[in-house]
Amino acid sequence: MTKLIPYGRQDINEADIQAVIDVLKSDFLTQGPAVPAFEVAVRDFVGAKHAIATSNATSALHLACLALGVGPGDIVWTSPITFVASANCAVYCGAKVDFVDVDLDSFNMSEQALRCKLEHARKARLLPKVLIPVHMGGQSCNMAAFYDLSKEYGFSIIEDASHAIGGRYQNQQVGSCQFSSITVFSFHPVKIITTGEGGMAITNDLGLAKKMQLLRSHGITREQSEMVSIPDGPWFYEQIDLGFNYRMTDIQAALGLSQMSRLHDFVIKRNSIAHRYEKLLKDVPVFLPKIAKDTYSAYHLYVIQLNLELISSSHKNVFNELRNAGIGVNLHYIPVYLQPYYQNLGFSKGYCPNAEKYYSRAISLPMFSSLTDEEQDWVVTQLIKAIQK
Structure with missing residues (x-):
């Protein structure tokens, strides 16, 4: 064996290439029809109500934290065995981060360690506002148990499913958000499907979806119902929040939409x-x-x-x-x-x-x-x- 065998590699076929070429020849390289089409494909695949495509999974995690109101004075817990973005997203919001130990069989957040840490945190009045369990390697955490704990201790859940699109938990697709407020996927080249770079936030909550959509694009709205002022004309828009440029391009979305078929x-x-x-x-x-x-x-x-x-x-x-x-x-x-x-x-x-x-x-x-x-x-x-x- 003479060639290098990498730990991960994208799988690109002629249909993927043609999908990208079609966008390159179209009128829209970004903010066109490919992004919403990709969002619908992923949303329908996982069986959720809303999908927000982003520039990468890190930006999706950041938007998810912001949508749930994470800010200074809050605490977010995540797994120590993950990429740094799972923790950084909370720090971006000014929150403090803490870590829950993992299970050595699954490499996922340990239910036992979480229960123990929550008991101590309640006594110390240092409970988390948000828990970010990570589906390490592609296997879902025990989300039903985590969800029950969220109701008992009053925290929200963001599933970091960057590794797990196409995986299932209790016969449902990861991303259905049955046991969480928001799920985040990654489409980096070594992931299950790729858009080159890219991510997506999934939710069943319309309010959270609208918040993430707003913050994804500079906090700007063109919806008159959301505006403070009466529009000056059809060109009018307003920045009503401090958002970011976390948009996915149509070039990326076209590749992702093609990859979804496989x-x-x-x-x-x-x-x-x-x-x-x-x-x-x-x-x-x-x-x-x-x-x-x-x-x-x-x-x-x-x-x-x-x-x-x-x-x-x-x-x-x-x-x-x-x-x-x-x-x-x-x-x-x-x-x-x-x-x-x-x-x-x-x-x-x-x-x-x-x-x-x-x-x-x-x-x-x-x-x-x-x-x-x-x-x-x-x-x-x-x-x-x-x-x-």
């Missing part, structure tokens, strides 16, 4: 690859991801954890050996609170023991829909070789 096939293929990994690695000293009975993972990632007690090599050495063999493994993620920015806010090593244990032994193996059996066999062969070295 989303189901992508997820089936990823699950097939995951099941094959499970068979190939069953006798290897690694901990494999465990999928809960009521979930169907989109498998954005396939993360193993090395059983370091049974191997002679170190985590770093195994990682380096795989990279040297042309396998672009990665590590998702460094616990967010260990980043210098968050350490400067008072967090330190030892804060979430499970997250740190996970980090000390996790490796993301290649997982993408076009991964061949030959490539997968090479990955497993080199992993076994690296462990034994």
